[in-house]
Amino acid sequence: MTSPLKLMALAAALSVSASTALAAGPCATGKTLHDGTLTIATGNPAYFPWVIDDAPESGKGFEAAVAYAVAGKMGFDADHVSWVRASFDESIQPGAKNFDVNMQQFSITADRDKVVDFSAPYYTSAMAVLTTKQIVEGGAKPTLDSLRKLKWGAQASTTAVPMLVGLVNPDSDPMLYNDNADVSAALQAGQIDAALFDLPTALFLAAVTVNDGVVLGQFPAERSTNPDQFGMLMEEGNPLKFCIDEAINALKQDGTLAKLEATWLAESTGVPVIK
Amino acid sequence: MSDSNKGPTRRQAHERKLKRRSMILAAISTSVVVAALVILIPLTPGWERVKQSFFNWDIVVRTFPKLLNAFLLDVAIFAWSVPLIAALGLAIALARDVRDPVFYPLRLFGILYTDIFRGVPVVLVVYLIGFGIPGLGLQRPFNSPYLWGTVALVLTYAAYVAEIFRSGIESIHASQRNAALSLGMSPSDTMRFVILPQAIRRVVPAQMNILIALQKDVALLSFIGPVEIFRQAGVFKSLLASFTPYVVAAAIFLVVTIPATRLADHMLAKQNRARS
Structure with missing residues (x-):
């Protein structure tokens, strides 16, 4: 009786260690600005309720929480996420960037997409x-x-x-x-x-x-012909885009994004719909 | 005698030769520099990205009409600000010139005024007055950002203009004032008919420079709401993720400011010639 349990525990431990061993997993390896670390930019200041108290490191606030969830899916634990501040202008200017992704309620539009890359939307x-x-x-x-x-x-x-x-x-x-x-x-x-x-x-x-x-x-989001969807912004042609999209889609499927929305974004059902 | 009738003297011929030589040299060096820029800049690795971001012709075509339209607002703000600035600036300059000890507070006010408004960045004055005073609870239309933005520009620029008028007033020799007074003119008539006409004429070129600076600073009103060219360019920049609209806006500004700058330089040169 004991040995199968032990085996299972061992297997579980192994699989955990295997997944951490694959940390910064095969997808993101070598594609980040600094090896083994995901550098995320936010606004200066970052606004509530997206980031609470202008402290994204706390993981509090919708975007801060989504950032850590995405990083986690990609294999970066919380210690391997670093934050920088960058404006929209810095994101679209030509030349080297100081972030892997920039996350501050950037709406995805076709015109912007010609110049920079957007992840899959994480919020509508x-x-x-x-x-x-x-x-x-x-x-x-x-x-x-x-x-x-x-x-x-x-x-x-x-x-x-x-x-x-x-x-x-x-x-x-x-x-x-x-x-x-x-x-x-x-x-x-x-x-x-x-x-x-x-x-x-x-x-x-x-x-x-x-x-x-x-x-x-x-x-309501459906009302506008071009719904306002927020995406993480990356430099045009950033190879990370594939990994990030994968992570966001996985979070969407397993309900994490919806859960984070419920946690951090205020209840909006009381607001009347405009006719 | 007969030599001079034949044509240029040897001296003149020599000078002409020197002049031609220096013009040829200037032409060669200028074309070398321009050619180097035109050839070398596109060879830099980031040029394609920079060109795409700052000099995108499609975006120029798309944004130009709206930017030009927004520029009309700059011109309008400029146009109604200038007379107010001139009037207030002159008043402050005169306040600083009063000699009667009883009116010393006026003089003190003039000094404090110029110190404060020349010392604070324009954009801060625009912010503080543009949001602060309407925040006191004024009703429309008296809380308009156009109104208080204009007030902020006028207050700031009047300080500079006042200092220039004052320098003009002080540049008129004291003997003129004394002469006018000794003829029986009152101090105010002396100022009005003797000092100011000369002083103002003398500082016109310097004031032209202030006008050029004002023409650009009008864009600061965008911080408190009005959608003038700088703001409109910012909107396009954000929507199109391109800095090209800023380049277009800069070009539109230059079309106005370059002739104004040339005119100011020309007036200054004329004045210097007249003086020497």
């Missing part, structure tokens, strides 16, 4: 309307007719800009800003009535950053 985002209580009390409703009349803002370097034109087509030209903080400041100062963000960001800004912030409604 609904777009949401962030506004304030005053505007809602002033009569703004989650209907296109009502939204069109608002003064809009968005972060300039995101796909929210063309989506704003595509989904809402506002009557007056939108104002554009450098980052979330500036959009919030403009909303707070009453210079804009509403801003378009991905839903998790909008929920966070409404709850924490903007006084009396309200998420008025959402455009």
